[in-house]
Amino acid sequence: MSRTTQVSTRLIIRRVLTGVAMLVTVSVLVFVATQALPGDIARTILGQNATAEQLTQLRGELGLDLPVWQQYLHWATGLLTGDLGTSLASGSPVAELLRVRVLNSLTVVLIALVITLPLGLLLGLAAARRGPADVGISAAVQTILSLPEFVVGIVLVVLFGGGLFRWLPPTSPLDPRQLAWNQPRLLILPIATMVLIALPHLVEATKTLLREELASDYVRWARLSGLGDVRLLTGYALPNVLGPISQVAGVTVNYLLGGVVAVETVFAFPGIGSELVAAVAARDIVVVQVIAIGIAAVLLVTFLIADLIGLLTNPRLRRSR
Amino acid sequence: MSLHAQHSKTSTSVWHFLRSDPRLWAGAVAVAAVVLLAIAGPWLAPHDPSAFVGRLYLRPNATSWLGTDVLGRDVLSRLLAGGRLFLIQGLAAATFGVLAGVLLGILLGVTKGRTAAFLLFCSDSVMVIPQILLVLLILAAFGSAPLTLTIAVALAQVAYTARVIFAATGRVTTEDYYRAARAVGMGTGSLVLREVLPNVAPAVLVEYGVRLSISFVALASLSYLGFGSGDVDWGAMIHENQGGIALQPWAVVAPVLVLAAFLLGMNLLRDAVARALAARSAR
Numbered sequence: 001m002s003r004t005t006q007v008s009t010r011l012i013i014r015r016v017l018t019g020v021a022m023l024v025t026v027s028v029l030v031f032v033a034t035q036a037l038p039g040d041i042a043r044t045i046l047g048q049n050a051t052a053e054q055l056t057q058l059r060g061e062l063g064l065d066l067p068v069w070q071q072y073l074h075w076a077t078g079l080l081t082g083d084l085g086t087s088l089a090s091g092s093p094v095a096e097l098l099r100v101r102v103l104n105s106l107t108v109v110l111i112a113l114v115i116t117l118p119l120g121l122l123l124g125l126a127a128a129r130r131g132p133a134d135v136g137i138s139a140a141v142q143t144i145l146s147l148p149e150f151v152v153g154i155v156l157v158v159l160f161g162g163g164l165f166r167w168l169p170p171t172s173p174l175d176p177r178q179l180a181w182n183q184p185r186l187l188i189l190p191i192a193t194m195v196l197i198a199l200p201h202l203v204e205a206t207k208t209l210l211r212e213e214l215a216s217d218y219v220r221w222a223r224l225s226g227l228g229d230v231r232l233l234t235g236y237a238l239p240n241v242l243g244p245i246s247q248v249a250g251v252t253v254n255y256l257l258g259g260v261v262a263v264e265t266v267f268a269f270p271g272i273g274s275e276l277v278a279a280v281a282a283r284d285i286v287v288v289q290v291i292a293i294g295i296a297a298v299l300l301v302t303f304l305i306a307d308l309i310g311l312l313t314n315p316r317l318r319r320s321r
Numbered sequence: 322m323s324l325h326a327q328h329s330k331t332s333t334s335v336w337h338f339l340r341s342d343p344r345l346w347a348g349a350v351a352v353a354a355v356v357l358l359a360i361a362g363p364w365l366a367p368h369d370p371s372a373f374v375g376r377l378y379l380r381p382n383a384t385s386w387l388g389t390d391v392l393g394r395d396v397l398s399r400l401l402a403g404g405r406l407f408l409i410q411g412l413a414a415a416t417f418g419v420l421a422g423v424l425l426g427i428l429l430g431v432t433k434g435r436t437a438a439f440l441l442f443c444s445d446s447v448m449v450i451p452q453i454l455l456v457l458l459i460l461a462a463f464g465s466a467p468l469t470l471t472i473a474v475a476l477a478q479v480a481y482t483a484r485v486i487f488a489a490t491g492r493v494t495t496e497d498y499y500r501a502a503r504a505v506g507m508g509t510g511s512l513v514l515r516e517v518l519p520n521v522a523p524a525v526l527v528e529y530g531v532r533l534s535i536s537f538v539a540l541a542s543l544s545y546l547g548f549g550s551g552d553v554d555w556g557a558m559i560h561e562n563q564g565g566i567a568l569q570p571w572a573v574v575a576p577v578l579v580l581a582a583f584l585l586g587m588n589l590l591r592d593a594v595a596r597a598l599a600a601r602s603a604r
Contacts, residue, residue, distance in 0.1 A: 021442070022442075022445070022446045022449060025442065025443055025446035026446050026447075026449055026450060029443070029446065029447060029450075030450075030458060033458045033459060033462060034458055034461055034462045035462070142588060142592075143585060145588070146534065146538075146584045146585050146587065146588035147538075147580075147581060147584055147585075148538045148539075148541050148542045148545070148580070148584070149542065150541075150542055150545045150546075150556075150559070151541075151559075151577055151580060151581065154559060154563070154573060154577055155577065157563070157566055158566055158570055158573060158574060158577075161566065162566050162567035163566045163567065163570040163573075163574070164570075166567065170563075170566060170567070254451060255451075257451060258451025258452065258453055258454065261451075261453050261454070261457070261546070262453070262542055262545070262546070265545070265546055266563075276454070276457060277457070277546050277547070279461070280457045280460050280461045280548070281547060281548075283461060283464070284461075285461050285462060288457065288458060288461040291454075292450065292454055292457075292458055295450070295451065295454060296449050296450050299449055299450075299451075300449055303449070
């Protein structure tokens with residue numbers, strides 16, 4: 001074992017531990033924000049007309065009469081052992097309620113990610129060279145960046161879902177008996193919206209990173225020795241920014257997962273985002289907690305993978321053979 | 322007198338960069354137009370925004386210039402009446418969020434230690450959760466009255482602002498003038514007021530612009546998702562008239578255009594100011 005290998009192993013272990021600590025912190029924060037703060041959940045659920053006995057009984061059922069730390073431990077061990085609890089609004093197990101919806105959302109997010117990553121790199125690469133391409137791409141990027149996610153979806157509906165052209169269904173009420181994958185016509189607009197939401201961040205970051213790299217000394221020397229722009233970008237600058245770009249790709253997943261809330265609502269798409277909105281409206285904190293922790297956990301794992309790719313592609317930490 | 326002269330000199334140099342930037346003027350015109358529309362709108366509205374003036378989803382006509390909505394109410398009147406609360410809420414949320422974030426960021430930046438490190442870690446963990454989720458968590462626990470909504474959006478900004486201001490404070494505390502001031506025995510309070518605050522002010526200004534935009538976006542989204550005031554509101558208008566897009570697109574397109582003009586204008590203004598500040602500090 002060489003010295004460099006040891007260093008990077010230690011870095012990797014450290015990074016994994018930080019990820020775990022963050023997940024624990026996030027779970028405490030989610031729990032505190034929804035359950036432990038003053039604010040009577042039992043009364044919220046039962047309404048102002050509830051009797052004292054009803055309130056006491058519900059508090060007992062929810063474990064709200066226990067000390068806060070016991071409530072947290074009970075809740076956290078439940079999550080870890082796969083017991084997601086029972087929905088307050090519908091009375092059915094949360095796991096059952098979410099199974100199909102998780103699959104639906106996952107389908108849309110993954111397809112959007114697979115389209116966004118190469119497209120974003122390509123457009124970022126095109127915009128890194130100053131010129132008409134940069135002006136056009138930057139204007140589009142800034143426009144989308146300043147709009148709310150739901151407006152992007154609505155504009156697509158107005159254009160293609162009935163306002164101007166009637167090419168695609170304006171909403172996507174999936175048939176729950178079939179996989180989302182098998183209903184492609186209903187997926188086009190939601191996926192297009194997700195791609196448009198996530199793309200600008202990736203394009204902007206890729207452009208900025210490449211521009212910084214192009215301004216560095218080694219690239220200027222390569223340019224002086226007669227290499228062209230395209231060759232410089234793809235052969236020299238791009239490999240060196242792969243690490244940072246993998247982190248930006250991780251952030252892209254963040255925008256996609258945040259975007260499911262608005263996008264699924266626009267298209268009445270049965271996924272975790274629209275379920276979250278329904279659960280918040282019904283004050284169903286059990287479902288809200290599970291969805292929030294689930295999304296945070298997926299994001300933490302994504303950031304972890306992105307950071308590890310960054311560590312492993314960093315030439316200064318490369319393993320010596 | 323001399324202080325005043327110095328102050329006006331700095332602002333002139335920022336203004337010098339700003340004046341020639343077309344982004345500033347385009348942004349200012351768009352934002353001013355929408356703000357005026359929102360303030361004066363309720364008096365200009367031709368109809369009562371909640372009165373039924375005709376059949377539902379009527380196309381634009383002589384009595385309703387933008388047509389009618391899902392319940393047969395006048396779209397133009399609702400558009401004119403729907404901006405006031407939205408603008409007030411956005412302004413309040415961004416202002417309180419940034420104030421709290423600046424306070425936290427500076428505090429963490431000047432008091433290095435275990436407590437500060439722990440708080441920073443918590444604040445970073447908050448940023449793992451997408452912002453809309455953070456707001457929805459708070460709404461799930463406390464309901465969605467207009468005030469709660471504003472506070473929730475404000476709270477969701479704190480960690481982000483704290484991060485930016487913490488970094489800006491860190492740059493100040495490693496500078497020689499800060500160390501020198503500390504070495505001669507200046508207390509933490511005066512260090513913050515006399516050395517840190519003036520030097521992080523540009524960062525605070527840029528951050529305030531960013532948080533304003535994000536707060537307005539968040540509030541519009543939340544009212545679209547059904548957590549608005551229940552009164553007339555641009556986000557809610559888009560939601561309730563979405564089913565009629567094929568029949569009467571104006572009921573959706575009009576509020577979308579107003580929102581887009583406002584948010585794009587904010588973005589242009591912010592961009593112009595950030596560029597001018599950067600250009601000044603580069604000189």
